[in-house]
Amino acid sequence: MSFTRRRFLQASTLAAAGATCAATRGSAAAADVARSGALITPASFAAQSTPTASYGGTLIATIGGDMQTFDPAISYEWTNWSTLQNVFEGLIGFKPQSTDLVPLLAADMPTVSEDGTVYTVTLRQGVKFQAPVSREVTADDFRYSWLRVLNPETASPGVTFLFDIAGAQDYFEGKAQDVSGIKVVDPYTLQIQLAKPTAHFKYILGMTFTMVVPHEIADQYPKDFSHHAVGTGPFMLKDWVQDQSVEFVRNPDYWQEGLPYLDGVTFKVVNQPTVAVQQIQRGEATCSRTRISLRSVIRNCRATRPGASSSSRSPPSGRLTSG
Numbered sequence: 001m002s003f004t005r006r007r008f009l010q011a012s013t014l015a016a017a018g019a020t021c022a023a024t025r026g027s028a029a030a031a032d033v034a035r036s037g038a039l040i041t042p043a044s045f046a047a048q049s050t051p052t053a054s055y056g057g058t059l060i061a062t063i064g065g066d067m068q069t070f071d072p073a074i075s076y077e078w079t080n081w082s083t084l085q086n087v088f089e090g091l092i093g094f095k096p097q098s099t100d101l102v103p104l105l106a107a108d109m110p111t112v113s114e115d116g117t118v119y120t121v122t123l124r125q126g127v128k129f130q131a132p133v134s135r136e137v138t139a140d141d142f143r144y145s146w147l148r149v150l151n152p153e154t155a156s157p158g159v160t161f162l163f164d165i166a167g168a169q170d171y172f173e174g175k176a177q178d179v180s181g182i183k184v185v186d187p188y189t190l191q192i193q194l195a196k197p198t199a200h201f202k203y204i205l206g207m208t209f210t211m212v213v214p215h216e217i218a219d220q221y222p223k224d225f226s227h228h229a230v231g232t233g234p235f236m237l238k239d240w241v242q243d244q245s246v247e248f249v250r251n252p253d254y255w256q257e258g259l260p261y262l263d264g265v266t267f268k269v270v271n272q273p274t275v276a277v278q279q280i281q282r283g284e285a286t287c288s289r290t291r292i293s294l295r296s297v298i299r300n301c302r303a304t305r306p307g308a309s310s311s312s313r314s315p316p317s318g319r320l321t322s323g
Contacts, residue, residue: 058264060285062276066243066269070229072211073149076157081208086248086265087130088211088231091121091142091190092202101206105137105232107188110205116197119205123188127255130236133214134253137232139190143182145212147171150179153222158209164201166193234260243269 068077072088075081085093093104103109105127110119127137146165149156150172163169166181181193194201204210214230221228229237232255235248248265268285270276279285 055261056263058266059262059287060266060268062270062279062285062288063267064269064271064273064276067240067246067267070226070237070240072208072213072231073145073154073156073158073225075208083246083267084208084211085233086235087229087233087237088208088213089233090206090208090211091123092206094206101202105212110192110202116199117194119192119194119201120185121190121192123190124255125188127232128253129214129232130230130251130253133216133230135214137212138187139184140187141212141214142190142210143184144215144218146182146210147179148213148218149209156209158207161204161207161209164194164196164198164204166195235265238264245269 067080067083069075069080070084070087072084075084089104091104091106092101092109094100095102101109103124105124107122107124110121112119123137123139123142125136128134129137129141146162148154149159150162150168152172152174159172163172165179167176167179168181170176171179181195183191183193185191212232213225217228217230218225227240234251234254234256236251237246238249239245239247246267250260250263254260268279270279270285270288273288276285276288280288
């Protein structure tokens with residue numbers, strides 16, 4: 001594992017593990033996060049008001065710089081890490097505020113052979129890609145997504161992370177027509193054969209490069225998948241104006257029943273911290289993002305903005321809080 005790969009793996013783990021979104025006292029909006037604490041309302045604000053959790057509303061956050069891509073196969077920027085999790089998911093995620101791994105689109109954590117070279121993953125059934133694909137995700141979709149990363153034409157900066165898989169490097173270099181180490185056992189079972197025991201491989205399964213994408217959209221827009229991004233996540237990409245804003249809307253068919261709470265999430269690119277604070281004070285933004293964990297927000301955030309639309313739905317019981 002090279003120095004660059006090691007550093008990126010460490011950075012990715014830290015990014016998924018913790019984040020904060022600082023709201024300003026007197027803001028017209030505030031957010032309450034159950035369990036994870038990814039959004040933190042200052043004590044001075046909390047002392048004056050006890051928000052009541054409800055569905056609906058839109059979280060508006062300012063960010064210091066725009067995302068570079070919405071394609072998990074080529075994302076290598078720190079600012080993209082948590083944003084991609086808004087739309088895309090992989091087999092494994094990170095537990096909020098920690099580096100502990102938890103199953104996401106996998107029904108359970110992978111089983112590993114005694115020699116540490118074979119990972120067997122059972123997929124969660126009933127998970128669907130967002131519209132307009134709207135079909136169930138299968139093991140073939142993960143195989144397709146990983147071969148896409150390994151395709152030289154994709155130019156993925158994370159391609160070497162998958163070289164731990166048997167035959168992956170030969171496929172990338174054009175020495176093989178397929179990757180022998182990626183086997184679809186059945187629609188819900190994926191088997192991964194490593195070239196040698198690799199202790200950190202389970203963390204690679206939690207990285208953006210291994211997130212699943214639908215071939216219908218990726219093949220249709222091979223050079224511009226970012227602006228047509230479709231995944232399995234709680235939110236769908238609605239609009240992205242580079243260097244200005246990016247807007248997400250609730251995925252009505254999200255596989256975790258009752259989630260997300262919010263109707264939408266919007267990021268506004270604001271390069272000056274003082275301007276960001278002023279927007280919060282004027283009620284034009286909910287919070288300012290530093291290293292906000294989108295997965296914590298979208299899974300656990302409940303709209304508490306005065307006047308925000310909400311429904312009478314009851315919070316789901318037994319919901320996951322991974323990643």
